[in-house]
Amino acid sequence: MCKFQPVLLRTLAIGWLLALASFAHAQLVDGTVATVGTRMILRSDLEMELLRMKMQGNTTTAADICPVLENLLIHDLLLDQADLDSVTTDLGRVNQEVDQRISYFIMQTGSEAELERQYGRSIRDIKREMRELIGEQQRAEHVRSQLVKGVKITPSAVEGFYRKQVPDSLPTVPERYVLRQIVLNPISSADAEYAVKERLIGLRERILKGERFSTLAMAYSEDRSSAAKGGEMDYLPRESFVKAFADVAFSLQDGQVSQIVKTEYGYHIIQMVGRKGNMAKVRHILLKPNYTSDVIATTVARLDSVRTEILNDSITFEDAAAVYSDDKDTRLNGGLMTDQQSGAAKLQKETMVPVDYYEVRKLKDGQITQAFESRDRLGNVVVKIIKLERTIPSHRVNLTEDYADVQQLAKRQEEQKLMARWIQRKQQSIYMRIDKKFADCKFQYPYWKEKMAE
Incomplete structure (x- = not known):
């Protein structure tokens, strides 16, 4: 898989925040390296994106500045189109996402004061910069999604895509788990x-x-x-x-x-x-309610008795979930746990509540944990038992185990083809000027070279 996605935007992850924190204190010589319509790309934009990549653990070299520049050029093409299409920012969604990210960053750094110290700015300034970047990302993504919304992939197209791939070129998926859970809210609460x-x-x-x-x-x-x-x-x-x-x-x-x-x-x-x-x-x-150890112990004992019923074949795990579980998201589908973001039923370690993974990793396929204290998706205290239905070892994507992943790869390829055609048309209809110092770059879209100038 390509290291850089063609429409990678200025992402906002913890690595981004730490990169900005370092950047805030860096002494960089700034200057315009490209102009796209009314927008300018500064050398500091390139430096900041490279720094963000490093903070996320990626190995970067001097050559990486070329694809970074190309990603930012494409980003600005999308924003120009957003201006033409009068695409507005959903302030409610932006503010909600800013609050979620700030909360996450405070949790990561330990306190609001430490976040401000690492970043070198006040929370108000951090939120203002985040709001601007998330708003840009939202508008650019809206344009991209409108351009590719008509892409449909049939089962035969998925199979055809897979057959054409060189096996070693397919991505490797990490170990994943198919899990079921029964959840009880604290009893006698x-x-x-x-x-x-x-x-x-x-x-x-x-x-x-x-x-x-x-x-x-x-x-x-x-x-x-x-x-x-x-x-x-x-x-x-x-x-x-x-x-x-x-x-x-x-x-x-x-x-x-x-x-x-x-x-x-x-x-x-x-x-x-x-x-x-x-x-x-x-x-x-x-x-939030604070539960005593006695309340948690009572709930654990109640759920362990349900576990005993299952182990004695008095009831299936799926039926027990429907009868006993308090979790509205899983009780009606046999307790099957899914990724909150993608809806996938194959969970990776990173998408699980840490305490859940700690319990699951002790199991063999078909086994059930003892009842234990955990958290639901909103951070509320609950007690769970989890059944490990199946462990899927790390492997290269294949049609048998990973049809949805292959389908997504095939769809992404068609979207990239459509985007490539749009980018080539857009390049020729907008004013652009790119610093000739980048003339040796091996861009994905060669037309940038025609916009080089001293």
């Missing part, structure tokens, strides 16, 4: 839920007596990404929130504080900050 409600009632009373909502959110809220801003979220549309939260939030007047709201994330109190059209800015304080 009434005391924990009562305690968390009492805490929120106390915080609400303090606010009504004059204490600042933002101060208490910073001190107590378990939503750390918003707690860093006094519990405040950016302006978001109603659909950006879960229904129970949205129903209460959008019923509030400016400054009003809600009663306790229960959602799948935990328990909240909400304050309306202000509205703009169909968007609202709110603050919230989130608290």
Whole structure:
């Protein structure tokens, strides 16, 4: 597989953040290396992308600057088309993604202060730069998806694609697992839920007596990404929130504080900050129940008894999931676990909750873990048993085990062909000027060479 995808955009991962952190302190000689329409690509853009790649563990050489430049040129072609097509940024989605990434980065670095120290900028500035880059990425990806949306791949085309591949050229997939789970929420949790409600009632009373909502959110809220801003979220549309939260939030007047709201994330109190059209800015304080060791032990014992029923063939794992599991995402499909992003039923280590992988790695195919404490996709405490249906060793992609992967590769090839034709047309219809210092680059699209100038 090619090391650089033709439409690789300026990605935003932890490596990107650390690269920017290093870049913020670097003394680089900047200058324009290319102009695409009204946009300029700076030497610092190239340096930053190379640094990001290094921070993600990739080995880079001086020659890598050529494909990096080509990726940025294509990125700017897509943005120019986004301007022509009047593609706008979905601010709600952008702000949501920024908050998610900031929360992840804070978790990785240990604290907001440490994140600011490593990056050399305030959280506000980090978010502003992220918002701009994610917005660009979103608009460029919208153009690309519109260009390739008509690509369809038939089963015969998938097989034909596979037969034409040199075996050694196909990618290797890591070890994967087919897993089923039964999940119980903590039993006898009434005391924990009562305690968390009492805490929120106390915080609400303090606010009504004059204490600042933002101060208490910073001190107590378990939503750390918003707690860093006094519990405040950016302006978001109603659909950006879960229904129970949205129903209460959008019923509030400016400054009003809600009663306790229960959602799948935990328990909240909400304050309306202000509205703009169909968007609202709110603050919230989130608290989750704290379960005692006795509650967890009781739940573990209950789930171990279900496990015993399964081992004694009194019930199948699949039927037990339907009867006992509290996990709405898996209980109706026999407990089958899937990747949250792709929906695939073959899970890699990296896509699993770490404690789940720690338990699964001890198993042989067909075996079931003891009941253990874990977390659900929202970070809530749960107790699980997991059955390892099958281990799929690392191997090169093949039609038998990996039809969906081969189908995706075939579809991507057709999309790349279509994109290549569009890029060649777009190159000839837009003003471009590229520094002649890159004349020796072996670009995927040779037409760039015609735009070289001193």
